[in-house]
Amino acid sequence: MTHLVRMTAVDKHFPGVHALKSAQFDLMPGEVHALMGENGAGKSTLMKVLSGIYQPDGGTVEVSGASVTISGPRAAQALGIGIIHQELALMNDLTVAQNIFIGREPRRSFGRLDEAQLNADAAAIFAQMKVHIDPQAEVRTLSVAKQQMVEIAKALSFRSRILIMDEPTAALNEAETNELFAIIRGLKAEGVGVVYISHKMDEIRRISDRVTIMRDGAYVGTVHAADTPIETIISMMVGRELEAVHVDIPDLSTAPVALEVRGLNRGRAIRDVGFSLKRGEILGFAGLMGAGRTEVARAIFGADPRDSGEIIVHGKPASIRTPKDAVAAGIGYLSEDRKHFGLALGLDVRANVGMTSLERFANAMGVLDEAALEKTARDYIAQLAIRTPSDRQEVRLLSGGNQQKIVIAKWLLRDCDILIFDEPTRGIDVGAKAEIYRLMQALAADGKAIIVISSELPEVLRLSHRIAVMCEGRLTGILPGGPSTSQEDIMRLATVRHSAPEEATA
Amino acid sequence: MTTLPAATPARKPASGAQQKLLAFASLIALLVFFSLASPNFLQTSNILAILQATSVNGVLAIAATLVIITGGIDLSVGTLMTFCAVMAGVILTNAGMPLPLGVLGAIAVGAICGTISGTLVAKMKIPPFIATLGMMLILKGLSLIISGTKPIYFNDTPGFSEISTGSLIGKVFPAVPVPNGVLILFILALVIGYVLNRTVLGRYCFALGSNEEAVRLSGVNTDAWKIAIYALAGSICGIAGLIIASRLNSAQPALGLGYELDAIAAVVIGGTSLAGGRGSILGTMIGALIMAVLLNGLRVMSVAQEWQTVVTGAIIIAAVYADMLRRRRAAS
Numbered sequence: 001m002t003h004l005v006r007m008t009a010v011d012k013h014f015p016g017v018h019a020l021k022s023a024q025f026d027l028m029p030g031e032v033h034a035l036m037g038e039n040g041a042g043k044s045t046l047m048k049v050l051s052g053i054y055q056p057d058g059g060t061v062e063v064s065g066a067s068v069t070i071s072g073p074r075a076a077q078a079l080g081i082g083i084i085h086q087e088l089a090l091m092n093d094l095t096v097a098q099n100i101f102i103g104r105e106p107r108r109s110f111g112r113l114d115e116a117q118l119n120a121d122a123a124a125i126f127a128q129m130k131v132h133i134d135p136q137a138e139v140r141t142l143s144v145a146k147q148q149m150v151e152i153a154k155a156l157s158f159r160s161r162i163l164i165m166d167e168p169t170a171a172l173n174e175a176e177t178n179e180l181f182a183i184i185r186g187l188k189a190e191g192v193g194v195v196y197i198s199h200k201m202d203e204i205r206r207i208s209d210r211v212t213i214m215r216d217g218a219y220v221g222t223v224h225a226a227d228t229p230i231e232t233i234i235s236m237m238v239g240r241e242l243e244a245v246h247v248d249i250p251d252l253s254t255a256p257v258a259l260e261v262r263g264l265n266r267g268r269a270i271r272d273v274g275f276s277l278k279r280g281e282i283l284g285f286a287g288l289m290g291a292g293r294t295e296v297a298r299a300i301f302g303a304d305p306r307d308s309g310e311i312i313v314h315g316k317p318a319s320i321r322t323p324k325d326a327v328a329a330g331i332g333y334l335s336e337d338r339k340h341f342g343l344a345l346g347l348d349v350r351a352n353v354g355m356t357s358l359e360r361f362a363n364a365m366g367v368l369d370e371a372a373l374e375k376t377a378r379d380y381i382a383q384l385a386i387r388t389p390s391d392r393q394e395v396r397l398l399s400g401g402n403q404q405k406i407v408i409a410k411w412l413l414r415d416c417d418i419l420i421f422d423e424p425t426r427g428i429d430v431g432a433k434a435e436i437y438r439l440m441q442a443l444a445a446d447g448k449a450i451i452v453i454s455s456e457l458p459e460v461l462r463l464s465h466r467i468a469v470m471c472e473g474r475l476t477g478i479l480p481g482g483p484s485t486s487q488e489d490i491m492r493l494a495t496v497r498h499s500a501p502e503e504a505t506a
Numbered sequence: 507m508t509t510l511p512a513a514t515p516a517r518k519p520a521s522g523a524q525q526k527l528l529a530f531a532s533l534i535a536l537l538v539f540f541s542l543a544s545p546n547f548l549q550t551s552n553i554l555a556i557l558q559a560t561s562v563n564g565v566l567a568i569a570a571t572l573v574i575i576t577g578g579i580d581l582s583v584g585t586l587m588t589f590c591a592v593m594a595g596v597i598l599t600n601a602g603m604p605l606p607l608g609v610l611g612a613i614a615v616g617a618i619c620g621t622i623s624g625t626l627v628a629k630m631k632i633p634p635f636i637a638t639l640g641m642m643l644i645l646k647g648l649s650l651i652i653s654g655t656k657p658i659y660f661n662d663t664p665g666f667s668e669i670s671t672g673s674l675i676g677k678v679f680p681a682v683p684v685p686n687g688v689l690i691l692f693i694l695a696l697v698i699g700y701v702l703n704r705t706v707l708g709r710y711c712f713a714l715g716s717n718e719e720a721v722r723l724s725g726v727n728t729d730a731w732k733i734a735i736y737a738l739a740g741s742i743c744g745i746a747g748l749i750i751a752s753r754l755n756s757a758q759p760a761l762g763l764g765y766e767l768d769a770i771a772a773v774v775i776g777g778t779s780l781a782g783g784r785g786s787i788l789g790t791m792i793g794a795l796i797m798a799v800l801l802n803g804l805r806v807m808s809v810a811q812e813w814q815t816v817v818t819g820a821i822i823i824a825a826v827y828a829d830m831l832r833r834r835r836a837a838s
Contacts, residue, residue, distance in 0.1 A: 053723070074725030089723050091716035093783035094709075102713055103726040111706045154724075 002065045004029050004162055004193040010049055010059035012217075019045045021218040022059070027162065027193040032184060034196045034208035034225065037237055038288075038457075042217035043197050044086065047164045050195075051083040052076035063162070079162075082155025086166040086197075090139050090147055097122035097135035100154045125153045129183055145176035152183060163187065164195040169203060170290055171268070181207050199288045201230050201495045215239045231488065234495075238457070238487045247482050249465050250445070252278045257315065258449035259331070259418050261300060264309030269295040271473040273309075277418070277449045282440065284464030284481070285453040286490045292473040293453045294336065297420045301333040302326045313418065327356070332416030334407050336423035336453070342407040345396035349388050350377040352395050353409045380409035384439060401432025408439065419443065420451045425459060437463055457487045469493035526777050528828060529792045536796065540803035547806050554684065556795075556802045561670070561687035562587075562750050564794040566765055567772035568698050569742035571790045572735055574773055575702070577715035577782025578627060578634035580736070582619070582641035583743050584765030588758070589645040590616045590747030595658030595757035598666065605665055613744035619645065620740020624733035646763060653759040660755050670752035687749045694745065699787040701738075711735055715782025771818065772797055775825040796821070 005027040012020035020042050027033050035043045048054045050061065052070035060067055063079050070076050076083070090099050097119045098105075106117040122135035131149050139147060148168060155163050165184075169177045184194055184207060196208055204211060205225055213220040213236040220236050260276040269292050277283050285293045299306045302320040311318050318329045326333070335342050343352055354361055354373045361369045361376075377391040384405045388398055395403060404424060411419060421440065425433045440463060444450050454460050460467055464481040469490055477493040479485045540547040566583045573580040590612040598608035619641065626637035660666040669686060676683030702708035710731040713721045722728045751757045776793030778785025797818060804814045 072725070073723050077725055085723070089717065089720035091713045091720055091783070093712055093716040098709065098713075102709075102721060103724045105706055105709060107706060113704055113706060113709060115704070 003027065003062065004064060005050065005195075006062040007046070007050065008060050008062075010046065010061070011057045012045055012049060012054060013057050019217050020049070020056070021216070023214065023217065024219045025050075025195075025212055027195060029161070029191045029193050030188050031210065032188060032194045032196050032208040034198065034204045034211045035214065036198070036204065036211055036233065037214035037220075040216075040455075041214040041237070043214055044166055045217070046214070047083060047166060047195060047197065050076070050162075051081055051164060053083075077158045077160075080158065080160050081162045081164070082158050082160030083164040084148070084151040084155055084166060084168055086170070090150060092140035093138065095136050095138055096133055096142070096150050096153075099139055099150055100125065100135075100157050102154075104157075121157070122153065125157055129153060129156070129186070131179070131183070143176075144171040145173075145179070148172065148176075148180065149183075152180075156187075160192065162193050162195070164197075166197045167199070167290075168196075169198065169200065177203070199495055201233070204233075205230070213237055230492070234488050234491045238491060247462065247465070248441075249482055250280060252281050252465070255279045255281065258313070259300075260310075260312040261296075262310040262312070264296065264299055264311075265307040266295060266299050266304060267307065269473050270299060270306070273470075273473075273475045275468055275475065275478065277451060279417075279447050279449050280444050282444050282450045282452060282463050282465050282481075284460040284467040285451060285470065286455075286457060286460045286467055287470035287494050289455065290472075291470040291494065293470050294422055295473070296470070297333060297422055297451065297453060300326070301331060301420065303333070327414055327416065329418075330416050331418045331420065332411030332414060333420045334404075334411065334422060334424060336426060338403060338407050342410075343395050343403060346394060348392045348394055349381065349386070349398075349406060350374055350391040352406050353377045353380055353391075353413060356410055357413050376413065377409075380406075380412070384409055385435070399432060400428040401436060404428060404432075404436055405439065408443075417447070418449045418451075420453070422453045423455065424452060425454075425456075433459075457490055460490070461485065461487065471496050526786065526789045526792065529776055529789060529796065529825070533792055533796050533799065536799050536803065540799065540806065543803070544806045547803060550682070552802065552806065554688075556798050557688040558685050558753075559802065560794050560798040561685070561691045562746055562753075563765070563768050563772060563797065564691045564791060565694060565742060565746040565749060566769035567776075567790045567794045568694060568787060569739040569746070570766070570769040570773050571776075571778055571785055571787060572698070572702070572711060572739045572742075573634070574770070574778050574780060575711045575715050575782060575785045576732060576735055577718065578732075578736075579638065579770070579780070580623065580739055581635065581638040581766050582623060582645055583739070583746075583769050584767075585642050585645040585649065585762040586616060586619050586740060586743040587746040587750060587765060588762030589619065589649045590744040591751035591757040592649045592653050592658060592759055594748060594751055595660065596652060598663045599658050599660060602662065605663055608663070608666070609669075609748060612748050613741045616744025616747065617737045617741040620737040620743070621733055623740065624736030627736065628729040628732040642763075642766065649759040649762070653757065655759060657756040657758050660751065660757075667752050667755045670749045687753060690745065690749060694742065695787050695791050698742070702787060707731070707734060707738070712783055715779075715784070717783075768797065771822045774822060774829075777825075777829065779829070793825075 003026050005025070007023065007025045010020050010023045023042060023046050025046060037043050045054065049056050052072045052075050061070060062068065068079060070079065091102065100122050101118055106114040106121065108114050119135040126133050129152070133146055133149060139150060142150070168180060172180060187194060198204060208225045210222055211225050211228065211233060212222045213233060215237060220239065223233065255278040257276050258279045262274045264270055264273040273296055287293050295304065298304045300311055302322045302325050311320055313329045320326045320329060344355065350373055353376065358368065361373050363369065374391055380386065381388060381391060386402050386405045388402060395406060425436055428436065440450060440452065452463055466481055467479045467485060467490060468475055469477050469479065471494050476496045479489055546552060566587060569583050570580055593615045594608045594612040597603050597611045598605065623638055623641050626632045627634050672686050673683040674686055675689060702711060710721065710726065714728060714732060718728060772793035773790050774780065775796055776789030778789055800817060800821065801814050804817065
C-alpha cells in the first residue's frame with residue numbers, strides 16, 4: 001500500500017528557535033497515527049507544514065507517493081489535507097453551514113449566494129457523520145463539542161483523505177470524546193488517514209494504531225500503540241538525561257502554613273483543587289498546557305472569579321475578589337507574560353519598582369519623593385543583583401532575566417510574602433535562569449512561601465520542595481521533591497484522565 | 507451520549523435583532539413624544555424635512571456599516587464625500603462634460619479612494635483607524651486644493667439639482683413629494699442590505715469581522731475581499747457626494763469633516779458591533795433616523811442647537827452601553 005503522507009528530513013527555523021530538526025512522519029490510508037511529545041516538541045509545527053501554513057526550510061513532503069510543495073491552506077485542501085486546529089478556527093457570528101463552506105459557497109449569478117444549497121450540503125455531511133446539528137444554527141450558540149464537529153464536517157467537506165486533529169478532545173468530556181471517536185472510526189473504515197495529536201495516554205491507546213514521538217523538534221521513534229507500554233512512550237517523550245540535581249529540602253515540619261486552598265472550583269478549568277503551602281516552602285505546579293495551573297493561580301489572586309472555594313492566608317480566611325484584595329493579603333502574582341502584565345517597558349527601573357507602592361512615596365499633595373524612590377530602587381538593584389547601568393535605565397533595554405528581577409522587586413516592596421511565579425524563566429537564557437533559581441531559593445530561605453508554575457519538568461524538579469501535578473483542571477497528585485521523583489512520575493500524573501461521570505462537576 | 511445537548515440547541519434570540527428592536531422602539535417613542543410635544547412635528551412637510559436630513563448621513567452610514575462589520579473603521583467617509591462632490595464639479599462645471607459622466611465620475615473617484623484605503627489596510631497592514639484618518643486629511647486637503655478653496659457651482663448643468671431635490675415619487679403621487687435624495691437612500695439601503703445577506707461579498711464582510719484568521723486559513727483571499735469592501739464603501743460615499751452637491755447645487759470644499767462621526771454614530775445606535783462580525787443595514791437606517799428625528803424634534807421644540815449636540819452624544823453612549831449590557835449577558 002502506498003503512503004498517504006511521507007515527510008522526511010523536514011527542517012524549520014523561526015527567529016531564535018530551531019523548531020523542526022530533520023523531523024519525519026508518515027501516514028497510511030485507514031490509519032490513526034498519533035503524534036506525541038512535550039510542549040514545544042514540534043508536533044503542531046510539523047502539522048502546520050503539512051497543511052501549508054508554514055513553509056519548511058528543508059526536507060521533502062510526499063502525498064500519495066508524489067513529492068509536493070504545499071504553498072498555502074488552499075493547496076493543502078486541493079491535496080485532500082484537512083486540519084482541525086487546536087484553537088477552533090470558526091467564525092462565531094456565522095451559521096454552521098456558512099462556516100463549513102466559507103470560501104466555497106455555492107453561488108448563483110453575480111456573486112449571489114445559494115443559501116438553500118449551502119444548508120442542504122451541510123445537512124448531507126452531518127447525515128454522513130451521523131450527528132445532529134442544525135446547519136442554520138449560529139456557531140456561537142453551540143457547545144464546544146458541537147463546534148468541534150463543525151470543524152470536522154468542514155474538513156470532510158473538502159473530501160479530505162488526510163485529516164489532522166490537533167488536541168481535539170482538549171475541551172470535550174467523556175461522552176463527547178466517545179462520540180468523536182465513533183466518527184474517527186467511521187472515517188478510518190472509509191480509508192481516511194488521521195493524524196491525532198494529543199497529550200492523553202489513554203486516548204492514544206484507545207484510538208490510534210501507531211504513535212510517533214517527537215522531542216525538541218526532532219523525530220524520536222515510531223511504535224505500535226497496542227503493544228507499547230505507556231512508560232516506554234513517556235520515557236521517549238522525556239528523553240534527555242537529567243543532570244544530577246540536588247534540591248536542598250528544608251525541614252518544614254514546624255513551619256506555619258502560609259496559604260491554604262480548599263475546594264477551589266471554576267467551571268471546567270478548575271475542579272475541586274485544594275492544597276496548602278508553608279512558609280519557606282517552594283511548591284511546584286506541573287502539568288501539560290491547559291491543565292489549569294495558571295487558572296488556579298489567577299483564581300487565588302482574584303484575577304478570575306471562582307465558583308467556590310476557600311482561601312486561607314496565615315490561618316485566617318481571606319475574602320479575595322480582586323487582585324487588590326490578594327495584594328492586601330500579601331499575595332503577589334508574577335504573570336507568565338511579564339511584558340504584558342508585569343512591567344511598564346517604556347519606563348525606567350525606578351518607576352517600575354515603585355509602580356505598585358507609589359502612595360508610600362507620596363506626600364499629602366500626591367507629590368512623589370524621588371530621593372526615597374531612588375534609594376529603594378538602588379537597594380533592590382543591589383539586593384537582587386539587577387544588572388542595569390542605573391535606576392534610570394528604561395526597562396525594555398534590559399535582558400529578560402533582569403526584567404524578571406524587577407518584577408520580583410516590585411512585589412517584595414509591596415510586602416508580599418506569598419509569591420506565585422508563573423513560568424518565571426520563560427524567554428530567559430540559561431545563565432540568568434540559574435540566577436533566578438538562586439533568588440527564589442533565597443526568598444524561600446527568608447521565609448517567603450512560593451508557588452512556581454512551570455512547563456519545564458527539569459525546572460520543577462530542580463526548584464520544588466513538593467510538586468503538585470494537574471491534569472484537566474484537577475489536582476491529580478502531590479509528589480515529594482528531590483531525587484525520589486522522576487519526570488516519568490510527573491508525566492504519568494499529568495496524563496491521568498479522570499473518567500468519573502462529568503455531570504457532577506460540569 | 508446523555509450529556510449532549512438536544513439536537514437543536516435552544517437558540518438564544520439573535521442579539522442583533524434585540525438591539526434593532528430596542529432601536530426601533532426608541533424611534534417610535536421619539537416620534538410619539540415629539541408629536542405630542544409639538545403639533546408641527548407630524549406635518550408632512552416636517553416629516554419630509556426629516557427624511558431629507560437623513561439622506562446624506564444615511565448613505566454615509568451605509569458605507570460605514572460595511573467597513574465596521576469587517577471589524578474596521580472608516581474615518582474618511584465625510585471628506586471622501588466632499589472630494590467626490592468636488593470631482594463632480596470639476597467634470598461637469600470646469601470641463602463641461604455631460605451629466606451622466608459627472609455622476610459616474612464621482613462614484614468612480616469614490617471607488618478608487620476606497621481601493622486605496624483598503625490597500626493600506628489589507629496589504630500594508632496599517633490599522634484602519636490610522637489609514638482612514640490619513641485618507642480623511644489627504645482628501646480634505648485635496649478638495650481645497652483642486653477647488654481653489656472656492657465652491658464649484660453647478661449652474662451650467664441643468665438637471666443636477668434634480669438628483670437630490672427633484673421628486674420622481676411626487677410626479678406619480680403629488681400628495682407625497684418625497685425628494686429623490688431620500689428615494690436614493692432607500693433604494694441603496696435595499697441593495698446593500700441584499701448584498702450583505704445574499705452575496706459572497708456580504709458573507710465575507712461578516713466572516714472577516716468574526717474571525718479573519720479563520721477565513722484566511724480556509725483558503726480565502728482575505729486581502730482582496732477587504733479591498734473590495736472598502737472600494738464599495740468608497741463608491742457609496744461618491745453617491746453621498748452627489749446627493750449633497752445636488753442639494754446645495756454646489757460642491758463646498760470646506761464641508762465634510764464631522765460627517766464621519768455622525769455616520770459612525772448612526773451605525774452604532776443601529777446595533778452594529780464596532781468589534782465586527784455583526785450588524786445590519788436596517789439597524790443603521792433606524793440609527794440614522796433616530797438621529798435625524800431627535801435633532802428635528804428638538805429644533806421644533808425650540809431647544810437650543812448646543813443642547814441638540816449634547817443629547818446626541820448622550821444617545822450614542824446610552825446605545826453602546828445597552829449593547830455592552832446585552833453582550834455581557836450573552837457571554838455569561
